[in-house]
Amino acid sequence: MHTLSIKALAVGLRSKKFSARELAAHFLKRIEAHDGKLNSYVTVCADSALKEADAADARLARGEGEPLTGIPLAHKDIFCTQGVKTACGSRMLDKFVAPYDATIVARLKRAGMVMRGKANMDEFAMGSSNETSWYGPVKNPWDPTRVPGGSSGGSVAAVAAGLAPVATGTDTGGSIRQPAALTNLTGIKPTYGRVSRYGMIAFASSLDQAGVLGRSAEDCASVLEAMAGFDPMDSTSVDRPVDNYAAALDKPIEGLRIGLPKEYFAEGLAPGARDCVMNAVKKLQELGATVQEISLPNSPLSVPTYYVVAPAEASSNLARFDGVRYGHRAEGVKTLEELYKRSRGEGFGAEVQRRIMIGTYVLSHGYYDAYYLKAQKVRRLIYDDFKRAFQSVDLVLGPTATDVAFKLGAKTDDPVAMYLNDIYTIAANLAGIPAMSLPCGFVDGLPVGMQLMGNYFDESRLLNVAHRYQQATDWHTKLPKGFE
Amino acid sequence: MSRHDNWEAVIGLEVHCQLLTKSKIFSGAPTAYGAEPNTQACAIDLGLPGVLPVLNGEALKMAVKFGLAIDAQIAERCVFARKHYFYPDLPKGYQISQYELPIVSKGHLDVDVDGQVKRVGITRAHMEEDAGKSLHEGFGQQSGIDLNRAGTPLIEIVSEPDIRSAQEAVAYLKKLHQLVVYLGICDGNMQEGSFRCDANVSVRRKGADKFGTRTETKNINSFRFVERAIEFEIERQIEVLESGGKVIQETRLFNPDTGETRTMRSKEEAMDYRYFPDPDLLPVAVGKAEIERIRGAMPELPEAKKQRFVAQYGLPAYDAAVLTGERALADFYERVVQLSAADPKTCANWTTTDLLGVLNKTGKSIERSPVTGEMLAGLIKRIVDKTISGKIAKEVFEAMVAGEGDADAIIKAKGLVQITDESAIVKAIEDVMAKNPGQLADYRSGKDKLFGFFVGQVMKATQGKANPDAVNRLLKEKLK
Numbered sequence: 001m002h003t004l005s006i007k008a009l010a011v012g013l014r015s016k017k018f019s020a021r022e023l024a025a026h027f028l029k030r031i032e033a034h035d036g037k038l039n040s041y042v043t044v045c046a047d048s049a050l051k052e053a054d055a056a057d058a059r060l061a062r063g064e065g066e067p068l069t070g071i072p073l074a075h076k077d078i079f080c081t082q083g084v085k086t087a088c089g090s091r092m093l094d095k096f097v098a099p100y101d102a103t104i105v106a107r108l109k110r111a112g113m114v115m116r117g118k119a120n121m122d123e124f125a126m127g128s129s130n131e132t133s134w135y136g137p138v139k140n141p142w143d144p145t146r147v148p149g150g151s152s153g154g155s156v157a158a159v160a161a162g163l164a165p166v167a168t169g170t171d172t173g174g175s176i177r178q179p180a181a182l183t184n185l186t187g188i189k190p191t192y193g194r195v196s197r198y199g200m201i202a203f204a205s206s207l208d209q210a211g212v213l214g215r216s217a218e219d220c221a222s223v224l225e226a227m228a229g230f231d232p233m234d235s236t237s238v239d240r241p242v243d244n245y246a247a248a249l250d251k252p253i254e255g256l257r258i259g260l261p262k263e264y265f266a267e268g269l270a271p272g273a274r275d276c277v278m279n280a281v282k283k284l285q286e287l288g289a290t291v292q293e294i295s296l297p298n299s300p301l302s303v304p305t306y307y308v309v310a311p312a313e314a315s316s317n318l319a320r321f322d323g324v325r326y327g328h329r330a331e332g333v334k335t336l337e338e339l340y341k342r343s344r345g346e347g348f349g350a351e352v353q354r355r356i357m358i359g360t361y362v363l364s365h366g367y368y369d370a371y372y373l374k375a376q377k378v379r380r381l382i383y384d385d386f387k388r389a390f391q392s393v394d395l396v397l398g399p400t401a402t403d404v405a406f407k408l409g410a411k412t413d414d415p416v417a418m419y420l421n422d423i424y425t426i427a428a429n430l431a432g433i434p435a436m437s438l439p440c441g442f443v444d445g446l447p448v449g450m451q452l453m454g455n456y457f458d459e460s461r462l463l464n465v466a467h468r469y470q471q472a473t474d475w476h477t478k479l480p481k482g483f484e
Numbered sequence: 485m486s487r488h489d490n491w492e493a494v495i496g497l498e499v500h501c502q503l504l505t506k507s508k509i510f511s512g513a514p515t516a517y518g519a520e521p522n523t524q525a526c527a528i529d530l531g532l533p534g535v536l537p538v539l540n541g542e543a544l545k546m547a548v549k550f551g552l553a554i555d556a557q558i559a560e561r562c563v564f565a566r567k568h569y570f571y572p573d574l575p576k577g578y579q580i581s582q583y584e585l586p587i588v589s590k591g592h593l594d595v596d597v598d599g600q601v602k603r604v605g606i607t608r609a610h611m612e613e614d615a616g617k618s619l620h621e622g623f624g625q626q627s628g629i630d631l632n633r634a635g636t637p638l639i640e641i642v643s644e645p646d647i648r649s650a651q652e653a654v655a656y657l658k659k660l661h662q663l664v665v666y667l668g669i670c671d672g673n674m675q676e677g678s679f680r681c682d683a684n685v686s687v688r689r690k691g692a693d694k695f696g697t698r699t700e701t702k703n704i705n706s707f708r709f710v711e712r713a714i715e716f717e718i719e720r721q722i723e724v725l726e727s728g729g730k731v732i733q734e735t736r737l738f739n740p741d742t743g744e745t746r747t748m749r750s751k752e753e754a755m756d757y758r759y760f761p762d763p764d765l766l767p768v769a770v771g772k773a774e775i776e777r778i779r780g781a782m783p784e785l786p787e788a789k790k791q792r793f794v795a796q797y798g799l800p801a802y803d804a805a806v807l808t809g810e811r812a813l814a815d816f817y818e819r820v821v822q823l824s825a826a827d828p829k830t831c832a833n834w835t836t837t838d839l840l841g842v843l844n845k846t847g848k849s850i851e852r853s854p855v856t857g858e859m860l861a862g863l864i865k866r867i868v869d870k871t872i873s874g875k876i877a878k879e880v881f882e883a884m885v886a887g888e889g890d891a892d893a894i895i896k897a898k899g900l901v902q903i904t905d906e907s908a909i910v911k912a913i914e915d916v917m918a919k920n921p922g923q924l925a926d927y928r929s930g931k932d933k934l935f936g937f938f939v940g941q942v943m944k945a946t947q948g949k950a951n952p953d954a955v956n957r958l959l960k961e962k963l964k
Contacts, residue, residue, distance in 0.1 A: 086534075098533070102534060198535070199534040232538065236763075316568060324629065325629075363759075
């Protein structure tokens, strides 16, 4: 059951091959058997998942189910889930039980999906290796000595190891795409504003976007369609109808114009990864696409721009964690200042503190213009690069990460090396465009992902191209040893 | 006072004005005052993880209304910004405010000071959310936090440093207060903190062109306290400077018990608020059509109403000013004029002298007046149709205040209907003449002053109910 697509699971549920309860129990058994090695879940919903599954079975029995009814999923622990601990990978929220559901959690619940549990993640989504989590690092199912990528590391490890058919994730600078690439999954970060951010614990508000991690574009399409859409509770969500992603999946891609940004294939990209991506390009050409080299000249500015904007917003967003109303509160404090200093000092890990300090610095009086304002201007240039590119191509294709998954601990002492992991993914967040990663080969038994970036609200095209590619290849069907 | 001749005060005021919306500026929680602590704060007001703000359109409209009323520019695009500081009653660790692009800028208010009109510039008015309240009493060693007020919409109205004395400051504040209450955007309740003021004060030698160093005195919540705080600050600064010292730029607090201000924090301790545009809220664009719609729905403003009262009702400027001081009072007066169809000046006299006299004495607002507009009009009608005399009317009015019903009911119950039947009056006159032969002889021999005596006797005999005009006329005939 854990290797079936969502479509196949839905058929199985309707033909009574298995019930939603059996499905939920099956994944629970696999979590119990395998997650000790991976640490992908921080909370497993034992009872509530079975109750939700029973409700799904009842709906299906009445013939009322929707396409996702009875399908289990894991939510990244960044989404508030009513009555269930929502810790965001942080000691700060170790005891925080959310009193409400995030909009996307409520929507998927309404669609009948069964929450199997909450997935581990980098603390407050700050990290590219899932090593900053208060709950310990997540291991890559393809090689447990390696990282799964981050920050949605728990989500990808769970899906790649067959501990959930699909999972939600969030992507601020690559946190869906990079881990997808490192674990042979398909992951999509939609256009900024396509999916509600209400109830998703904010890291960098102008960059954060929720998305899906699954084993195929088809699986991602069905879940994204249920998540997406305008939410009056989020002023930045866009009031525009959601396309029928599933219906567009099979459209032929003849005549598709693909742009390969030369900056994405320059120095820094591992040759093995490069070969995998170029082979994928050839395959897409065979399927009828045309390819041209393009330039995104401001690409080199992405990482420095991001590391001004994201920490600035994070320093502000994380100010609410003060030990006063909820979250970690230091014991034995005597003054208000001590309450703040010690609660935050104890509650936040090193990487989060580093980013709060960077962010506080760039927003401080006398530095704002030189850093934050300047970064916003550069952001505009990056956006203009894409705008220009989309005048001559339909989508931009490149590598997702510079290389395959690295070893646990390899970059934990070098923040800048860690930050450079996201060199290909950050631009899409800065511009707000949709982007996805999908499997395109292996180097030494480790997966490589390619990235597709589309124009605003062109999720449908991204999913269509990814699906056509997956129909013609079998990379995405490969499973890690020991988890088949 | 002589040393004041050498110095000039420079004052600018910042007023926080709570907007009268039903719900909060960024959440759907109610704004009513006085509920049990933390019962009017939702997940958004508490700053829970993951929540997002959504702007209350009513609050925006009210801010635009204010801008139009002070002849200001309404921003085509205004931006919300985060102002950061840590305090337990500030749930998010930042206040959503406006910084570089406020909704309202470059307005002004004309204020009467000693019969002169003074124009005070209003630099800007921006929208922001209120914080909660810290409660330091009743929790032992700890403090309590009440977040009911958190997220209440405010506009902060910042004046230019155009004000030169405590009296001018109070005149400006009163005018501003009258305006926001007129506009229906603020209840104006200063005790509950709906309208509160920070005063920036500096002094300089007369004739100096540069401003002195200023202090800011925070959160003063009555007109009288504003006057006292500013006066104290002016005196204090002059004293510091005359004794060779320097005024320190700082934030001060006013103590109403002592009438003094004291240091709260100095500039060195001043916070770096790290303002930046709030990424959770899109810039707000108020279209021209929307502005015109709001302008079309504006109530008549105090100054215009005053001028209309003079023109339409022929009232003296003083009466018009008193009657338009409050929108509810002006409405009351106009209702009385309309319902009674009587001379507007008579209606004005009854409203400003008799009614306001009673309200002032009992400390009641016009909204809680025991005599309604309908009741006062009913009384005036009975004077006009001569059912009762003006004198009897005072008695009826007092009975209305005492809650004895409307004019007709009281007139009937007390048998106060005026005697207009001339034969009855003639009979009363004849009785009086018969009882007072001495006075009658004196009058007829030329003591004209005794006419008043006879009027009084006739009125007494009729318990004051005789029509005074008829009494006068008939007496003159009979006494000849």
